[in-house]
Amino acid sequence: xxxxxxxxxxxxxxxxxxxxxxxxxxxxxxxxxxxxxxxxxxxxxxxxxxxxxxxxxxxxxxxxxxxxxxxxxxxxxxxxxxxxxxxxxxxxxxxxxxxxxxxxxxxxxxxxxxxxxxxxxxxxxxxxx
Numbered sequence: 001x002x003x004x005x006x007x008x009x010x011x012x013x014x015x016x017x018x019x020x021x022x023x024x025x026x027x028x029x030x031x032x033x034x035x036x037x038x039x040x041x042x043x044x045x046x047x048x049x050x051x052x053x054x055x056x057x058x059x060x061x062x063x064x065x066x067x068x069x070x071x072x073x074x075x076x077x078x079x080x081x082x083x084x085x086x087x088x089x090x091x092x093x094x095x096x097x098x099x100x101x102x103x104x105x106x107x108x109x110x111x112x113x114x115x116x117x118x119x120x121x122x123x124x125x126x127x128x129x
Contacts, residue, residue, distance in 0.1 A: 008117070016117045019110055020075060024066040026107065027082055031062030047097045061085055069114065079115030083108050 034041045045055040068078025086108030093101035
């Protein structure tokens with residue numbers, strides 16, 4: 001069995017919720033722009049070279065991850081999904097399309113932070129603490 005990370009103070013929980021909301025807004029907007037076919041997104045995915053289907057998949061992953069972040073029971077999965085997505089985004093900037101990978105790196109770090117704070121821990125670890 002697992003439970004959420006133990007011993008989080010109310011301030012720590014508020015910080016994590018603040019980051020979750022910020023990330024949900026950012027990824028919701030980014031995913032929506034991809035799904036809506038904003039010309040800049042179409043150009044970026046043309047440069048990537050996988051086809052526009054990849055833009056739709058990425059948009060769905062971002063919107064889905066944003067929703068997962070806002071549901072208490074799935075916040076860990078949302079953070080993990082979005083962190084992996086942004087690590088791939090950083091790699092895409094560095095290897096395929098150029099440009100500044102810093103925004104993707106910041107989003108990857110914040111998503112990773114949320115996933116780490118919400119990671120499941122075993123009950124054995126909780127009772128040992």
